[in-house]
Amino acid sequence: MFPPHRSRMSLALLLLSTPALGQEVGAPEARAHWELPVKEAAVGEPVQARLVVEHAAGARVELSSPVEDGSWVLFDRTAPWTESAGPGRARTAWEFRWASLEAGSRSLPAATPTLGGQALEVEGATLSVAAVLGEGEDAPRPLRDAPPLPAETEGPLPWIAAGVLLLLGVLLGAWILRRRRAAPPVTASPPSARLSVLEAADLEQPADVQSAHYAMTRLLRESADLGAGVDRSALTDEEWAARAEGEFRAAGLSEGERATLQELLLRAAAVKYGPERPTHWATRESLARARALALRFEARASSAGLAGADTRREEAA
Numbered sequence: 001m002f003p004p005h006r007s008r009m010s011l012a013l014l015l016l017s018t019p020a021l022g023q024e025v026g027a028p029e030a031r032a033h034w035e036l037p038v039k040e041a042a043v044g045e046p047v048q049a050r051l052v053v054e055h056a057a058g059a060r061v062e063l064s065s066p067v068e069d070g071s072w073v074l075f076d077r078t079a080p081w082t083e084s085a086g087p088g089r090a091r092t093a094w095e096f097r098w099a100s101l102e103a104g105s106r107s108l109p110a111a112t113p114t115l116g117g118q119a120l121e122v123e124g125a126t127l128s129v130a131a132v133l134g135e136g137e138d139a140p141r142p143l144r145d146a147p148p149l150p151a152e153t154e155g156p157l158p159w160i161a162a163g164v165l166l167l168l169g170v171l172l173g174a175w176i177l178r179r180r181r182a183a184p185p186v187t188a189s190p191p192s193a194r195l196s197v198l199e200a201a202d203l204e205q206p207a208d209v210q211s212a213h214y215a216m217t218r219l220l221r222e223s224a225d226l227g228a229g230v231d232r233s234a235l236t237d238e239e240w241a242a243r244a245e246g247e248f249r250a251a252g253l254s255e256g257e258r259a260t261l262q263e264l265l266l267r268a269a270a271v272k273y274g275p276e277r278p279t280h281w282a283t284r285e286s287l288a289r290a291r292a293l294a295l296r297f298e299a300r301a302s303s304a305g306l307a308g309a310d311t312r313r314e315e316a317a
Helices: 006-018 157-181 191-199 206-228 237-243 245-250 255-272 280-316
Strands: 031-035 040-042 047-056 061-063 073-078 081-084 089-098 104-107 113-115 126-130
Touching: 047 061, 047 113, 047 206, 073 104, 081 191, 081 206, 126 255, 191 206, 191 280, 206 245, 206 255, 237 245, 237 255, 245 280, 255 280
Parallel strands: 040 126
Antiparallel strands: 031 047, 047 089, 061 113, 073 089, 081 089, 104 126
């Protein structure tokens, strides 16, 4: 038997060292952040941004519409996709095409993803937007080769001309405002084109290199799935490669090209799920090889579309 004071001390130490009931020890938390492949743009120039949520596998992530304040134009927003991010982990992402209507250091519009009904705080990203006016300018430049203004005349003609110009200015302002509020939809670029843009992006930081490998495998898989008319985005890279073997043969990939594809997937896995971070030169080389394979898959999809159109015309005849 311990003395009473030693028993109470042992019980207190036991309670302090025991985790709270219902609390998981070392449970990974969800993380939401913006990814910007391009850090600089001009006013009105569309840029691609990716909202990524890293969470436990099997969890459902939802996203409400981003809050627009009138200084941004949303051209396009893709449906979400989810991919494996290692044992027990997953990544859900959305892609947007934004254009800023104001110059300066701009934070992307606020977006609030929810996980299990709980709102997640998004780590912001900053875009440096260059003004249209040059340094030292405070007004638009005059029109080149514009005709001279007529000399002042007496009578009501100048007032009529001023009224017409004022009316044209009001109509032009209303048209610009309407264009800002309802931007026309933009057709999504093929995966090979998006790989080309990614290849030219800034890849100096380790986080940018890792994000580029996530995007590379997703776009490469998307190009093959488009040719087959299926969606295998929920599969891991290994499961996808096993099930897409028929698409490799249908696209006419040689043994060397299939080996290149497997090598790209293996190297990307070491970057996505491990500590490996290749140089930006090596990353651009991998992106170029992935783009060449994506072009092969897209050529097959284009041929299949033309063949389908010919079949439909024959049936109609």
